[in-house]
Amino acid sequence: MTATDISHRKKFFALGNVYLPHIVVIEKIIEETPGVRTFHFNFKDKKLGKEFSFESGQFGQYSVFGIGEAPFCISSSPTRRDHLEFTAQRVGRVTNALHRLGAGAELGFRGPYGNSFPLDFLKSKNLVFVGGGIGLAPLRSLIWNVIDNRNKYKKIDIIYGARSPADLCFKYDLDAWGKDKTVNMVTTVDKGDDTWKGKVGVVPKILEEVAPSAREAVAIVCGPPIMIRFTFPVLEKLGFTPKQMLTTLEKRMKCGIGKCGRCNIGNIYVCRDGPVFSYAQIKNFVSSEY
Template sequence: MTNMPEKNLYLPEIATIQEVIQETPNIKTFRVILDDEEKMREFTYEPGQVGQLSVFGVGESTFVINSPPTRKEYLQFSVMRVGELTSKLHQLSAGDKIGVRAPLGNYFPYESMKGKNIVFIGGGIGMAPLRTLMLFMLDNRADYGDISLLYGARSPQDMAFQYELPEWLERKDLNTVLTIDNPSEGWEHTVGLIPNVLLEMEPSAENTVAVTCGPPIMIKFTMQALKKLKFEDTQIITTLEKRMKCGVGICGRCNIGDKYVCVDGPVFTAAELGELPNEL
């Protein structure tokens, strides 16, 4: 009897783009389906895991799978245009082929978060990984306590997932606060920097986990705000997938001290980050 060959971690699956959504002037969302129907049916992943998307002949880069595993019609990735690879991705359309290596990395510890209140704090494209976990929790609503979302961006035009915001605002089982940095004509929600608005919201740290993602400077000051609100480092979770390169711990380009973001992360608690060298 021969053993089944192990999956080649370096070999991407061929996938077809089903839909492209223009989220903001520099962010597009890609909904893709693996061409191998059986592999698509059997594809499993956890909230917070990532994938490597490849444009053939150009390269590949890491993006969180921001469709929750409870909704598997497609795999969704949101891409900010910041360089050659992402610019090439932004040129693709429905029907085009890309490569997908996934799932990679660890994931949000949703099992240990059961029975607790959850506060999501997202900035800009940082809403992508939070969306995955938030929708997963809303699809398993009875397992969690109060769920709150603070989502901010520089301007209304910089907010992703705008087509979902009305539903998030209307849900009775989700407390949603939207904010922008400065006043804007027609904006009917909060105005202020995310850490300041968080302090005004004053979420209780008791039996609560805060999950945050966004630009590094936002995460830094958000963590400071959470500590002012008496959150312990073990109650604060973030994700660092943008530091990942090969995704399997070989290239060594994502190491922080003795940790590899792609193997030990990308999800970390503030307590775990506090044990690493100050390289973030």
């Protein structure tokens, strides 16, 4: 491995200085679950907004001015550019501040950063999406991207779960994918309630039940680390090789561009070399550093 080549990546340097955020405006806020919100936003400078481009899997650094910055993936699809979206759970200083904001509020945005899902590699393959909780956010950018270019891909399985029915994010997407006859949508919860009619069980267990074939398939996994750790062995059992498993990782980040140092796992910087990795790239670190 040598220094990372980012020449082929989508980048946006409208302001010259890579640390300067662009001003973006929140247009709409969707309450996904208590504590998880999706923010629709656009560049304040419409011209910059038109110049901006990104790929599924890339992330941004979002500023609540005076509080700080935090990284979130762009959870909308580049095929749907009416606005951009990100989804944040209220857990820390920046996300608590974000959750106090309403439509019309201004944020800072730097990005897009990081690599993206390898569309060329996914082309003409069966795709198995495995998501948990808010981990659906980066997958959903790719899922809509793939659905909007449906003929380029083969079978699509989506296995998505959350702790309870109330914790399911993107219910409107789950409905839409459920109705899409070209998609096999399986929703599960760890613990159901009186009205829950879907599956009950943790994601890795349901994945084992659904048992998608590994033939010409790629699995794309994102969720809490514990789910990721238990999902890879199931996929291996189903015949997926480490190269056929992709995931996108999350770490504490400050700079987003491979300088500030805190997101590395081994010699990999999650912000610079990821956030999208194949299991082959990270399997040696999963047990010890993730």
